[in-house]
Amino acid sequence: MSTPVVDFHGHLAVPAADALVAGTPGFAAELAAEQRAHSPESLSVNRAQLRQLAGKLTSVPERLADLDAMDVDIQVVGPMPMHHYWSDENLAGRLAHTVNEAVAAHCAEAPERLFGLGSVPLQHPALAVELLEWAVTGLGLYGVSVSTTVDGRELADPAHDPVWAKAEELGAVVFVHPWGCSLGERLATRYLGNTVGQPVETTVALSHLIFTGVLDRFPGLKLVAAHGGGYLPTYVGRSDHAWRVREDARGCAEPPSAYLRRMWFDALVYTPRALCHLVEEVGADRVVLGTDHPFDMGVSNPLARLDAAGLAPAERAAIAGGNALDLLLKGRTR
Structure with missing residues (x-):
């Protein structure tokens, strides 16, 4: 049998988690920052899109119908990347429990097709370690999604080392997905905060992780x-x-490009030429499919885009699903 096709980049909305933060000062500040970082036009489009996609973001039957339409067998489902890293320890714990239980319940409706990622409160590293272990060994999730900064603190900050150590021990995936951009108002026009800002945030976060020796x-x-x-x-x-x-740039043992072959990258780069370049730089064994389902900055034809790159059959098969299954299943503690 052929290897299943795996989409590594799907999203789940958790209304119960949204209710926990509604009306709090921290969430009000978060919304104010979001409003400064986007034009009124973009905010209006975003709100309309969320209303339109409500079913796809919460309903298992709608998700599976979309996967069938894309010829995708398995999707890795993570929460909307709003981790609310400003929250205090009590609220952060309740948020993580709510999100992780929702992801697990959602995926349990189709366990052969939906693999879940949870969330942990990186702003409270000891709690994050505890909740990461519970998410993986207690709920059966495959890892966690994290943003590119933690309330202004870099992912590479030594405070997070216990979390990375636990993830390494558990064989858990850490999926880095930005939410917003620290450049704020500079990119507020014409949706540049997402179009340009989110790739910038990922570039900066990964560079910190590499250059500081994490x-x-x-x-x-x-x-x-x-x-x-x-x-x-x-x-x-x-x-x-x-x-x-x-010398002041040499905080890692090897040239930075060597570390690209120690990470994995989703294939959401839009053009065949860009995908071929990604494969050339990081290796075909380090690329997985990613659709950003169900948002408009994602794609609904991941296999067609993969085929357009004209890769060798073995490379195509690895990116379509083999790499993702190895990443998710090998060395996993449950």
Whole structure:
């Protein structure tokens, strides 16, 4: 039998989690920052899209119908990437429990086709370690989704080392998916906050993880980057050059490009040429399909886009599903 087709990048809305933060000062501040970072026109389009997609973001039958239409056998389903890292320990714990239980329940309706990722409160690392273990060993999730910064703190901050250590121990996936952009008002016009800003955020977050030696300390960490890893694979030669010529840039043991082959990247780069370049830079064994289902910045024809790249049959099969299954299932503690 052929290897199943796996989409590594699907989203789930959790209304019960939204209710927990509604009316809190932290959420009000989060919304205010979002309003500054997008034009009124973009905010209106976003709100309309969320209303339109409500069923696809919560209904298992609607999700499975979409997967069938895309010829996708399995989808990795993670929460909407709003982790509310501003929340205090009590609220953060309730949020993680609510989100992770919702993801597990959603995937349990079609366990052969839906593999779940949860959320952990990285702003409280000890709690995050506890909840990561519970998500994987208690709820059967395959890892967690994280954003690119933690209330202004970089993912590469040493405070998060216990979380990466636990993820490495459990064989859990850590899916890096940005929410918003720290450039704020500079990218508010014409939806640049998402179009340009989200790839920038991913590029910066991954660069911190590489240059500060996090991936040296945790070589077994299963780190997966959304949106093809942002701009990093495209211009990693500049990072290598800095590492070679500047002592102050040499916080990692190897040239930065070497670490691209220690991460995984989804194939959501839109054009055959871009996908071929991603494969050339990171290796075909480090790329997985990603649709960003069901949002408009995603794609509904991932296999057609993969085929348009004209890769060798073995590379095509690996990206279509083989890499994802190896990543999800090998070395996993349950």
